[in-house]
Amino acid sequence: AQKITQTQPGMFVQEKEAVTLDCTYDTSDPSYGLFWYKQPSSGEMIFLIYQGSYDQQNATEGRYSLNFQKARKSANLVISASQLGDSAMYFCAMREGWKGGGNKLTFGTGTQLKVEL
Amino acid sequence: DAGVIQSPRHEVTEMGQEVTLRCKPISGHNSLFWYRQTMMRGLELLIYFNNNVPIDDSGMPEDRFSAKMPNASFSTLKIQPSEPRDSAVYFCASSLGTSGLSTGELFFGEGSRLTVL
Numbered sequence: 001a002q003k004i005t006q007t008q009p010g011m012f013v014q015e016k017e018a019v020t021l022d023c024t025y026d027t028s029d030p031s032y033g034l035f036w037y038k039q040p041s042s043g044e045m046i047f048l049i050y051q052g053s054y055d056q057q058n059a060t061e062g063r064y065s066l067n068f069q070k071a072r073k074s075a076n077l078v079i080s081a082s083q084l085g086d087s088a089m090y091f092c093a094m095r096e097g098w099k100g101g102g103n104k105l106t107f108g109t110g111t112q113l114k115v116e117l
Numbered sequence: 118d119a120g121v122i123q124s125p126r127h128e129v130t131e132m133g134q135e136v137t138l139r140c141k142p143i144s145g146h147n148s149l150f151w152y153r154q155t156m157m158r159g160l161e162l163l164i165y166f167n168n169n170v171p172i173d174d175s176g177m178p179e180d181r182f183s184a185k186m187p188n189a190s191f192s193t194l195k196i197q198p199s200e201p202r203d204s205a206v207y208f209c210a211s212s213l214g215t216s217g218l219s220t221g222e223l224f225f226g227e228g229s230r231l232t233v234l
Contacts, residue, residue: 033221045208045225052220091160095221103148103214103221104173107160 003027004094004108011113013082020067021077021111023092033095034075035105036066040088048090051075082115089113119143121226123209129232135197138229141190142211150223151184151194152208160208166192167214199233206230 005024013019025034036048051059051066059066067076079086089112093105122141130136142149150165164174166186174184181200186192196203210223 035220035222037225043206043230044227045210045223047222047224050220050222103212104150104162104165105223106162109159 002108003106004092006092006108006111008111009109011111012116013079013113014116015082015084017082018078018080019082019113021079021090021092021113023075023077023108025073025075025092025094027073027094027096029096031096034066034068035093035095036064036075036077037091037093037107038086038088039091039110045091049077079113084115084117087113087115121209121211121224123207123226123229125229126227127230127232129234130199131234132200133198134233135195136199136203136231136233138194138207138209138231140192140194140209140226142192142209143224144190146211146213146224147189148212148214149186149192150208150210150212151192152210152225154206154208154228155204163194163207196231199231201233204231204233 003026032053034051038046038048049059049061049064049066051068058068063080065078089110091110092108095103095105124139148167151163152160154160163176164184169186184194206228208225208228210225212223
């Protein structure tokens with residue numbers, strides 16, 4: 001079973017509008033972390049936002065917010081007031097509990113976002 | 118502060134040749150990760166180290182791949198012999214782990230784009 005599922009291969013949004021990128025996850029570990037990364041066409045991986053499984057409030061970072069619904073195992077990324085520079089691939093990732101001292105991230109397949117004028 | 122440094126940025130080689138990719142993690146980070154990114158398979162974790170010790174190498178495709186971390190500031194990923202199907206972008210990433218206030222986010226290098234002809 002996929003640990004991280006991103007069901008939207010591609011999304012379009014108009015400039016200045018808000019967009020939600022979906023992410024669902026699967027884990028039996030009570031302690032985990034969820035991350036979103038952005039990969040523009042230049043290829044680098046840019047960390048956007050983090051949500052811990054025990055965090056009571058949804059994470060926010062500027063125009064990015066994470067809609068964390070623990071019972072549904074979803075961690076959707078919301079980008080408000082989209083800008084042309086937001087056009088990129090977006091990856092959701094999960095870190096499961098501390099096993100053997102590591103903290104590897106498992107990534108979803110990504111969503112390609114295109115912001116249009 | 119310097120980020121994760123990878124070299125070479127681009128490598129074109131012929132099938133059968135040995136390829137060595139290099140990574141310098143962020144100073145003070147205790148975890149190092151090698152990921153491979155392809156269109157078909159997305160971002161795959163190959164191996165990760167914690168305090169220079171390999172923790173999980175289950176993602177290493179086969180015996181042609183090997184990785185070392187002789188000290189806290191250097192790691193290599195070697196492919197010998199290389200094959201066309203190894204063509205991909207190889208990312209190195211480092212993190213502080215989840216001790217203290219760290220979320221365990223991964224800081225990625227710019228990647229090494231490998232083409233095997």
